Amino acid sequence: MSTPHIAAKKPCLVTLKRKGKAYFWCQCGLSKSQPFCDGSHNGTGFEPLIYKAQKDGEEVLFCACKQTKNPPFCDGSHNALDDSYEEASPEDIAASASLPIIPPDEKGKAVLDGGCYVVTPTKTTAHHVGGWQIRPVIAGRDGARFLSQFLLQPGPDAQALTVEGSEMVLFLNQGSAHITIGGKIFKAGPQTGFYVRPGEGFHARSLSDTPIELSCVICPTGPEPTPLDTMPDIFDDRIPQRMMAMDPAKRQTMADRFYQVLVGEDMGSKQVTQFIGEIPRSRAAAHRHLYEEAITILSGEGFMWTENARAAVKPGDVIFLPKKQLHSLECTSESGMRLMGAFYPAGSPAINY
Ligand code: FES
Structure with a gap:
């Protein structure tokens, strides 16, 4: 698998709980728990990207199309699909x-x-x-x-x-x-x-x-x-x-x-x-x-x-x-x-x- 799967053409709004808590962002696009990793990448060559919350209750838009140039965040690339x-x-x-x-x-x-x-x-x-x-x-x-x-x-x-x-x-x-x-x-x-x-x-x-x-x-x-x-x-x-x-x-x-x-x-x-x-x-x-x-x-x-x-x-x-x-x-x-x-x-x- 050389290119990620497009899981969705819109980002996921998520609220991260605690400052410093690690989140595993799915890079392969195969996870059923978007935008987070569920282990589906095994054997694909992709690995999840770790993001640590910057503050308690941080609201983020994580990319679900996997085309972003600013992972794990949405950068609007989904609009050009x-x-x-x-x-x-x-x-x-x-x-x-x-x-x-x-x-x-x-x-x-x-x-x-x-x-x-x-x-x-x-x-x-x-x-x-x-x-x-x-x-x-x-x-x-x-x-x-x-x-x-x-x-x-x-x-x-x-x-x-x-x-x-x-x-x-x-x-x-x-x-x-x-x-x-x-x-x-x-x-x-x-x-x-x-x-x-x-x-x-x-x-x-x-x-x-x-x-x-x-x-x-x-x-x-x-x-x-x-x-x-x-x-x-x-x-x-x-x-x-x-x-x-x-x-x-x-x-x-x-x-x-x-x-x-x-x-x-x-x-x-x-x-x-x-x-x-x-x-x-x-x-x-x-x-x-x-x-x-x-x-x-x-x-x-x-x-x-x-x-x-x-x-x-x-x-x-x-x-x-x-x-x-x-x-x-x-x-x-x-x-x-x-x-x-x-x-x-x-x-x-x-x-x-
Ligand atoms: S959802 Fe991937 S860039 Fe917006």
Whole structure:
């Protein structure tokens, strides 16, 4: 036996009991006790991999397809095993056909199951601080436990902004701009991501008549960015690269869809991963993530589904997705859907269960 058997095309969520306890992860794929070894590897040339729990009650997604490059953990490789991403079955589609479409309330928010919601940021109440227009989109009062999101528009006299003790991940939604981080200037076009380290400040200036708009995700969740009289003279030179635009060479393919990480561990982000993804006209099979996520729809329309309801989504809308919430994002546009996601804890957007 030279290649492992594909035991399943989804990882196994397991809770490990005690810190230091050894677990034997099946590498051959033949075990009937996935993801753990039951001795079926005898004579195959495969051996189980030993993993010791890092803490009491550690929750892990162990690979069951045995194609991961980061054993014993799922790294999302299971998504590339078929030509198309796993879609909702005809039975699931028929069973959910009568589920209600939740209309947005007067603040543009449609609340689904488990605290998941879709919000149209332009319907939320804006206020002005330090020359910026700020719209809170995701905050602790909305049920977010790990991240906050704000929509920011700088005026001509906008001051530098900072957040004490948190990482910030920015995304230039529209326009071209000079984004200044701690005295370093980055010239960027639309749909570009930026990483701001704790203690650093940032500033944005439009390079054209088009107003610019930034999505700002803060992690750990906290209050909105505060204005500063002067840009702090702080820039972590160990991480000089803070900007990432879309680059076809950096795309990761998942069957008929792809994603590109803009800000992640490679850029030094300890807590948040920011990515751009594209999905074709389709409805993914319902799944969950071990992370809390904020998703901004950049193009295309469709529906966000949870167990008992759905809400329409369109460009500009933001979806708040709590950790472990069962969901499915459906794209109904012929030309597909592009989205920007940011989630905590940092990792791969391909990992689901
Ligand atoms: S289950 Fe194997 S990589 Fe996800």
